[in-house]
Amino acid sequence: MTKTALVTGANKGIGYEISKHLLEEGFRVLVGARDQERGEIAVSSLRAFGDAHLVSLDVADLNSIDCAVTTIKNNYxxxxxxxxxxxIPGDMHQAGWEFSVEDLQATHQVNFIGPFALSKGLLPLLTANKGTIQNISIPIEPLPYFNAFAYATSKAPLNVMTKSWGMSFEKENIPVEIFAVMPGAVSTDLNGRMTGDFVKTSAQAAELIVNFVLDDENHNGQVINYDGTLAVY
Known part of the structure; x- marks a missing residue:
């Protein structure tokens, strides 16, 4: 039976490349996109590589998440x-105290609340199919060269969710694997197409990310750095 994957934010950047890589590996890919037109364009392009389908999905909108979950349960x-x-990164250069509460709420909604709600909604399917939840994350320790307050504080609970759910899945014998991958610096729209010797392309990041899905290793509860080492906190 064909394996089916849902990739959120899949109409561009890393999400598009993850979708492409999964299609090349024989997956059916549900392309989650909030913009219908951009999503359709992406799906049309991705069909050159395999069986791609559009799922309208805005992770900033709980109603959109509920509709997407219903669509997937009924059709996939x-x-x-x-x-x-x-x-979304929020302002990556603004000091923490300069953010408005509304800006922080918006960033946390997309980077944590949305993924939480979507994962919760799809958990019965993933349990029935002995599936996998893969979260794309970032390091959360502030550093002199990377001190993105809204971004890090919104990804921190996603990393906690990864570890907490993984522990509970194991304890309760739920046949779902959850883990997070931190691909490192990647040139995308989110960072203004940054460049440098240490910066990956979206395609390079996607290959790294998908390889963890395909390696047949048990990564349950892990938050994994781009070099394969584990984040410990």
Whole structure:
């Protein structure tokens, strides 16, 4: 049976490349996109690589998440992989105290609340299919060269969710694997197409991310750095 994956934020950047890579590996890919037109354009392009379908999904909108979950339950009950990729960085250079509460709420909604709600909604399918939840994340320790307050504080609970759910899945014998991958610096729209010797392309990041899905290793509860080492906190 064809494996089916949902990738959020899949109409561009890392999400598009993850979708492409999964298609090349024989997955059916549900392309989660909040913009209908951009999503349709992405699906049309991705169909050159395999069986791609558009799912309208805005992770900032709980009603949109509920509708997407219903659509998937009704039409793709074989879903076995969820990739929580969609995200926003907030202002990556603004001091923490300068953010408004509203700006922080918006960032946390997309980077944590949305993925939480989507994962919760799709958990019965993923349990039935012995599936996987893969979260795309970032390091949360502030550093002199990377001190993105809204971004880090919104990804921190996603990392906690990864570890907490993984522990509970194991304790309760729930046949779902959840883990997070931190691909490192990647040139995307989110960072203004940054460049440098240490910066990956979206395609390079996607290959790294998908390889963890395909390696047949048990990564349950892990938050994994781009070099394969584990984040410990």
């Amino acid at each position: 009950p074989e879903l076995s992989l969820l990739v929580n990729n969609a995200g």
